[in-house]
Amino acid sequence: MTDTGSPRSSALRRRLSQINPVWVLLVLLIAAIIFMNPRFVEPTGYMNFLKRAAPLAILAAGQVYVIVSGGFDLSVGSLITLVVVGSSMLTNNDPAATYWVIPLMLTMGLGVGAINGLIVCFLRVPSLIATLGMMITLNGLAFLWSGGAPRGYLPDTFRFFGRELIRDVPLVRFIPVSVLVLIVVVGVFAWAMHRTNLGRHIHAIGDNPVAARLAGVPVNRVRITAFMISGLSGAIAGILLGGFAGVSTDVGAGYELQAITAAVLGGAQLLGGKGSVPAAFGGALALTAIFTLLNFLGLPQPVRQVVQGLILIAAVALAMHRRKQTGT
């Protein structure tokens, strides 16, 4: 790289190159959406967008923990299905049951994550296979539990988190409850990842597990925690999705790959050591914006698939190109 500019311009360039490209992408996509549909700037427009993006954004924030620690979590999609199906079986149309079903589902998410972590740490099964096995198992459990034909109702108390709006809020008129959940979850996850020792430990074991262990990081405990956080995010996303959509045995299908895509769009490095929760949140918003845009353009589902594939490859290729240029 030849540096012909003045010190100030090179400093500016350095500042610019530190901006995560996912935010540029997001701004461009939002601008395109507004161009296509000017009503998007009204609260109804962008709040509905955020509401729709919430489950994916929460999942992506959880997935970043596992990706930064050096693994994958493919089990979150079927965990969502199990949460939705299980909640509908357990609540059994009884509104009062919500109060113990939701904590139970969150515990189940943590439990599934803990089992994933234990399998990876103590049975030494690579996480790709461990969580793939978990994905197949949980899908089977969801079918087994519902007998293949889940009942179609969740009580309104359960759907509160996914569906209700808080009205009469100044400035924005209304806020969907799911957006509040999104803000709280992503905020807490971002804080834990970037401001606490846990986050530093997760980065350390993803970057170089041997060095981390020699430096005194409790590698297994940290790795299990990462999987538990991802499991928890799956359970939360499942509760939100149960509120939007009906009960079926394929509500969660495909979410695991979308979550990984969102995290990667946000610059998370597969196989560990680098990644950011806010950027994964941006990645999830960008991915949802792409889908929204393709919807506006009236493109059929197959084209959306092709575009998603191209964007995925292009995003990673661009990230690798930048990494090579900046030498990190």
Add this chain to the structure above:
Amino acid sequence: MSIASDTRPTRKGFRFDRWAPLLLLGGAFSIYVAVAIATGQTQYLTFDNLIAILGRSIALGITAIGQTFVILVASIDLSVASLISATAVLASVVMDGSPAMILPAVLAAIALGGIVGLANGLVIIGLKVNPLIATLGMSLIIQGCLSAFVSNFAGEVPSAFQVFAYGEVGPFPFALLFLAALAVLAWGVLRFTKFGSDMYAVGGNEEAARFAGIKTGRIVILSHIICSVCASIAGLYLASRLRSGAPWIGSDGVYDLESIAVVVIGGTILAGGRGGIWGTMAGMLIFSLIDSVFNIAGVDSYAKQVLRGVIIVAAVAFYAINSKRIVA
């Protein structure tokens, strides 16, 4: 240097990881025999029935042979399932019931496989995109293009080509002999050619391989081409078996994840550089034996799925548990 890189026992003699797939296969086979005897269905123990069991997993076996090549060089291919659908449709559309078009159809299918493999390899090597993401993106692109044109069974396979799936040579189905021949060929390539040993070198330590003068990029691209061509052969087999191609046959069979599971159960490690074809073949046999055990024992199909997930993890844990390396 690194204390955690797997410290292999220096003494010669019994090497557990080499024999693990065979032990697993023996275990699966004895369970099969035990279940057949316990439920009094000894008719399942005949030679013909064992051949029939093998016959059911030929497409998986062919795909897994290809997958072994990419996993050996520490890559992975998630695009095989949609490539299988694409080649099956392509072949059956080109043939369209006319025996004269068999050769062009086969060539077209294999050429498609070669092109996809080349594209995968170039994206991974040239653009430095993580193989998981590159092939996942490729899978979305192929599936999207395919479903844009075809939504149901398309074309027709002439009866002359159905010999591939239904023909018999003596007591053996033709396809089984073909699979065996393909396995021997793959074993020969890995065992006796320079390309084979280069693959192990690249998978074991890419940097060291490069310093040793191996053109590592070329090796990885070539493995991807082999993998995709194997997948397109599996697509041809399925088209011949189903007498027509449909855009969902690959994803229905979950050939992407199942072929990876088969390879890993066969003792090839995801980190690359260790494993082989015979392990993969053992993995394929284990999978089909497990399925048969479920069928004989009359396990409910949902419970079958749950057990399947558990078995995949348990089988990988069976030999991974002793390794000293830190996995993620």
